[in-house]
Amino acid sequence: MFQNRLEGLVLALPAVLFTATLFLLPVLVLLSEGFKVDDTWSLQGYADFISKPLNQMVFFRTLKLGFLVAGVSAVIGYATAFSIFHLPPKHRGRIFGLVVLPLMISPVARTYAWIVILGRTGIVNDAIVGLGLSDTPIRLLFTETAVFLGLLQLFMPLMIISLISAMENLPNDAVAAARVLGANWLQVFLKVILPLTKEGLVIGGTLVFTGSLTAYITPAILGGAKVLMLETLLYQRVNVANDFVSAGIIATILITMSFGSNLLFKRIATART
Amino acid sequence: MKYLIFAVIGAILTVQSAVAADKKLTISVYSFAQDAYKKTLYDPFEEICDCELVIETGNSVERMAKIEANAANPVIDMAVISSHDALALARKGLLQNLDVSKLSNYNDLYEAAKNPLGENWAVGYTFYASSIVYRSDLVQINSWKDLLSPELAGRVALPNITGTQGPLTLFMLSKALGHQGYGFEETIDNIGAQADDIVTFYVRSSQLAQLMNQEEVIAAPVGRFAWSRFSNSPLPFVWANPKEGQTGGMNVMIMTKGNGNEELAYQFMDYWLSVESQTRIANAKIDSPANKKVKVSDEVAEGLTYGAELIDSLNIISPADIIDNREGWVERWNTKVIK
Numbered sequence: 001m002f003q004n005r006l007e008g009l010v011l012a013l014p015a016v017l018f019t020a021t022l023f024l025l026p027v028l029v030l031l032s033e034g035f036k037v038d039d040t041w042s043l044q045g046y047a048d049f050i051s052k053p054l055n056q057m058v059f060f061r062t063l064k065l066g067f068l069v070a071g072v073s074a075v076i077g078y079a080t081a082f083s084i085f086h087l088p089p090k091h092r093g094r095i096f097g098l099v100v101l102p103l104m105i106s107p108v109a110r111t112y113a114w115i116v117i118l119g120r121t122g123i124v125n126d127a128i129v130g131l132g133l134s135d136t137p138i139r140l141l142f143t144e145t146a147v148f149l150g151l152l153q154l155f156m157p158l159m160i161i162s163l164i165s166a167m168e169n170l171p172n173d174a175v176a177a178a179r180v181l182g183a184n185w186l187q188v189f190l191k192v193i194l195p196l197t198k199e200g201l202v203i204g205g206t207l208v209f210t211g212s213l214t215a216y217i218t219p220a221i222l223g224g225a226k227v228l229m230l231e232t233l234l235y236q237r238v239n240v241a242n243d244f245v246s247a248g249i250i251a252t253i254l255i256t257m258s259f260g261s262n263l264l265f266k267r268i269a270t271a272r273t
Numbered sequence: 274m275k276y277l278i279f280a281v282i283g284a285i286l287t288v289q290s291a292v293a294a295d296k297k298l299t300i301s302v303y304s305f306a307q308d309a310y311k312k313t314l315y316d317p318f319e320e321i322c323d324c325e326l327v328i329e330t331g332n333s334v335e336r337m338a339k340i341e342a343n344a345a346n347p348v349i350d351m352a353v354i355s356s357h358d359a360l361a362l363a364r365k366g367l368l369q370n371l372d373v374s375k376l377s378n379y380n381d382l383y384e385a386a387k388n389p390l391g392e393n394w395a396v397g398y399t400f401y402a403s404s405i406v407y408r409s410d411l412v413q414i415n416s417w418k419d420l421l422s423p424e425l426a427g428r429v430a431l432p433n434i435t436g437t438q439g440p441l442t443l444f445m446l447s448k449a450l451g452h453q454g455y456g457f458e459e460t461i462d463n464i465g466a467q468a469d470d471i472v473t474f475y476v477r478s479s480q481l482a483q484l485m486n487q488e489e490v491i492a493a494p495v496g497r498f499a500w501s502r503f504s505n506s507p508l509p510f511v512w513a514n515p516k517e518g519q520t521g522g523m524n525v526m527i528m529t530k531g532n533g534n535e536e537l538a539y540q541f542m543d544y545w546l547s548v549e550s551q552t553r554i555a556n557a558k559i560d561s562p563a564n565k566k567v568k569v570s571d572e573v574a575e576g577l578t579y580g581a582e583l584i585d586s587l588n589i590i591s592p593a594d595i596i597d598n599r600e601g602w603v604e605r606w607n608t609k610v611i612k
Contacts, residue, residue, distance in 0.1 A: 054607040119487050139427060141489060142473040225433045225474035228611060240435040241603070242334045 031255075034248030045245045055233070059253065062213055062230040065144065066261070069151045070209040073159040074201060081163035081200075082193070085170075099160050107154055111221045114150050115141060118222075142226050150218040155211045159204035166200020167193075198269035205265040210258040230254055296324035298537045301340070301352035303524075304330040306559045313553040318544050324537060333358050340367055340529055347529040351538040353398060355437060356389050357592035357599075359525045363394040364596070369530045371396060375539040378546040378564060383584055386523065386563040390592060395525035398545055399560040402521040402578040402587055403441050405513040406485065406503050407492035414492060414513040417442075417449035421463060426470035430481055430493040433474040434606040441520040442494045443602065444590045448517045455594045457602055465609030474610070478502065485510070497521075497578045501558065504576070521578060521587035523563075555579070 037044045049055050084095050102110060116122055118140040125137035140146055174196065178188045194201070219229040228236075230250050237246040302310070307330060315326050329336070329349060337358055340349055344367055354362075362368050371393040373379045379387065379396065386397030407414045412424060420429055420442075432438035443457040452459040464471070472490050475481045478499035484490045486506055495503075503510040526542050528535065544550055551562040555569050561578040562569075569579060578584065 052607075054611060057612070115483070115487070119489050121488055139472065225435075225476070225611060226468070226471075236435060239332060239334055242338055 027251075030244075031248050031252050033244045034246075034252055036245065045249055049246060049249045054228075058228045058230055058233050061144070061227070063257070065148055065151065065229065066209045066212040066257075068148060069155060069212040070159075070205050070261075072152055073156045073208045074205060077156060077159035077163050077204060078189070078193070080160050081167055084160070084164055085167040096164065099157050099164075102153070103157050107215075107217050108221075110154060111150050111218045114146065114153070114222055118146055118149070141222065142224050144223070144227055146222040147219050147227050147229070150222045151212045151215060154215065154218055155208040158207040158211065162200040162204030162207065163197060164200075166197035166203075170196050202262070202265045202269050206258075206262045209261045209265075213254055213257055213261075296322070296537065297327055298322075298324060298534060298541055299327040299329060299348060299350050300541070301329045301331075301336045301349045301354075303353065304332070306557075309557045309559050310554075313557050313559065314545060314550055317550070317553075318541055321544065322537065322540055326541070337362060341365065344530070347532040349529050350532045350534040351526060351528050351542060353524055353526050355592075356395065356397070356523050356525050357595040359395045359527045360390050360592040361596055362527065363390060363392075367530055368394050368527050369535075370394060371528060372539070376543045376546060378543055378548070381548065381564050381566045382546065383563055383565050383581065385584060385589070386525075389523060389525060395527045396542070396546070397523040397525050397563045398551075399524050399563055400521060400578045400584050400587070401523075401561060402497040402519045402583060403438055403494060404497070404519040405492055405515065406495050406500070406510050407513055408485075409509045409511040411491050414511075415516060417445040417494075417515050417517050419515075420446065420492065420494070421467055421470075425492055426467070427472065428491045429470070430472045430475050430484060430490040431464065432494055433476050434602055434610075436476055437522065438478075438494055438496060439474075439606075440590060440595055440599070440602060441522065445494075445515070445517055445520045445588065448588065449515070455590070455598050457598070458605060461602065461605045461609050465612070468610050468612065482506075497561070497576075501576050518586055518588050519583075521589055523589070524560075 034045050035041055035043065080099070084092055084099070087095060118124055120137040120139075122140075124140060128134050129137060170193065174192050175188055178192045183191065214231055216231045216235060219227060219232050220235070223229065223232065230253065234247050234250040234254075237243040237250065307328065315328065319326055329339070331339075333354060336349075336352060336354065340347070340352065340362060343349070359368070373388075373393055373396065376396065382397065383400075386400070389395060389397050405414050405417070405420065412419075412428075414420075419425065420431065432442055434440065434443070440457075443460050444455075446463070447453075447457055447460040450460060450463065472484065475484070475493070478495055479502070481490065481493050481495060482499065482502035485493065485503065486508065488508075497512075500512060504512075526545070528538050528542075532538070546564055548564055548566045551564040551567045552569065554560050555562045555567055555577060556573055558573065558576050565581060569577070574580065578587075
């Protein structure tokens with residue numbers, strides 16, 4: 001396309017400079033704080049951070065909820081994407097619009113809706129008491145369950161969109177052919193659909209997992225101080241304790257987890273084929 | 274000739290406006306109620322001083338970090354901040370001792386507002402009481418230890434240790450439970466043992482107001498400045514008078530060391546402490562007055578921490594005790610309560 005490589009580089013230069021100065025440089029400065037103790041380079045900050053039981057608990061909770069949200073999103077996402085993909089084209093657009101719609105609403109509004117839904121006087125507790133499952137309303141807010149539901153609702157559309165996009169590449173007769181050859185639905189899914197849509201699963205899984213790791217508003221509102229996650233802990237360390245060393249360490253852990261998840265999902269997808 | 278006159282007048286006006294523009298005072302304040310502050314304090318002062326007020330806002334940590342980062346060449350001339358944060362700045366050598374003879378309203382302040390940190394590091398400009406707000410139709414609160422009673426299990430919220438109200442609640446709970454000292458170890462352990470009975474450890478009073486209006490929570494400690502969020506509710510909320518008393522705190526004015534704008538800063542501080550300004554601020558229900566000559570109606574007083582009797586009765590934890598113990602509280606809280 002270009003006469004020579006230089007033309008391409010020159011065109012890319014403004015974006016590269018912009019990203020380097022306004023994104024990479026500040027991120028590196030922030031991350032470097034974690035490797036300093038009293039202005040000297042050291043890994044002592046990491047050792048201190050990891051040794052604290054609270055930090056270990058927050059790390060594993062973040063990891064657990066990230067995987068749970070990604071896993072459940074994948075299960076529900078496949079079923080939803082498969083059914084949407086097989087709708088007549090005129091209905092497919094409408095239903096796809098419904099999937100995308102929540103992404104256009106502020107996460108703050110979506111999360112606050114859960115406070116009303118999950119509260120003592122909310123519809124979930126009304127149903128629980130109404131159905132006789134409990135005599136009194138049960139506490140759902142400020143629990144891991146509340147954070148899980150909030151994150152699932154927040155990020156599942158990304159999984160569905162990725163999987164629908166991947167299913168566009170699924171040959172029309174592949175599922176029918178497998179069925180004709182005697183495969184049951186589980187075999188169709190494992191041997192045909194999953195291998196042919198693995199790219200969508202990797203992309204969706206990465207988006208949902210990293211989104212769950214780095215979400216702040218939902219864990220802050222639905223979990224609060226009782227369900228600390230790495231992102232809310234980071235905010236607490238910076239805004240309350242002015243502790244940029246811990247903040248740098250948490251940021252490094254989050255970035256590493258994000259990149260690591262992408263590699264892991266790719267590996268899982270490859271292993272299945 | 275006519276043009277020459279216009280030119281001279283124009284030049285004079287330009288010089289005058291340049292001089293006025295040169296008179297700038299940079300203040301660092303809490304973010305809340307800035308529109309009301311502009312109307313009741315900033316605009317009237319700018320008219321008097323013929324100067325420009327530059328307002329910097331943010332939370333305490335951000336504002337303190339800015340003062341510390343610019344210690345060699347201060348960009349903030351004066352700030353208003355909590356008394357314990359002010360003490361932390363003073364200990365780092367970032368503040369200058371106030372010459373209170375330049376504050377004509379100083380002698381009109383409540384005794385507690387005069388020199389609250391020693392060595393005239395600061396002067397108090399507002400007080401706030403803290404007590405327990407509760408639903409009178411569902412529960413009765415007579416003591417701070419009622420917060421941990423079986424009747425309130427699963428229906429009570431406590432402030433998180435990282436906020437202003439957190440240490441105040443620990444202070445009063447310790448008093449009610451008969452625990453000694455400012456380490457609050459036993460009290461934190463008590464809360465930790467009952468952590469599952471606490472709905473949440475709230476950070477902002479707005480969040481608490483929502484939870485209480487949604488009937489998720491029926492009792493919680495809160496600052497008087499947030500009382501209007503509850504008193505205007507259709508639900509029967511009551512401000513408790515526990516037998517151990519109410520707690521509270523004070524926010525103070527400070528001046529950064531070597532800012533070079535001291536005269537204007539003193540003028541502004543004195544104006545803020547005047548009966549005129551403090552009355553306007555009180556009537557706007559922004560802050561409670563520290564000037565004892567301020568008189569407000571009963572209706573206005575109801576929303577404030579007002580009057581010598583109430584202020585003198587407050588159980589106030591000293592700024593030094595907060596600074597010296599805060600790290601230990603957070604550490605123990607994270608271990609025993611958040612877990």
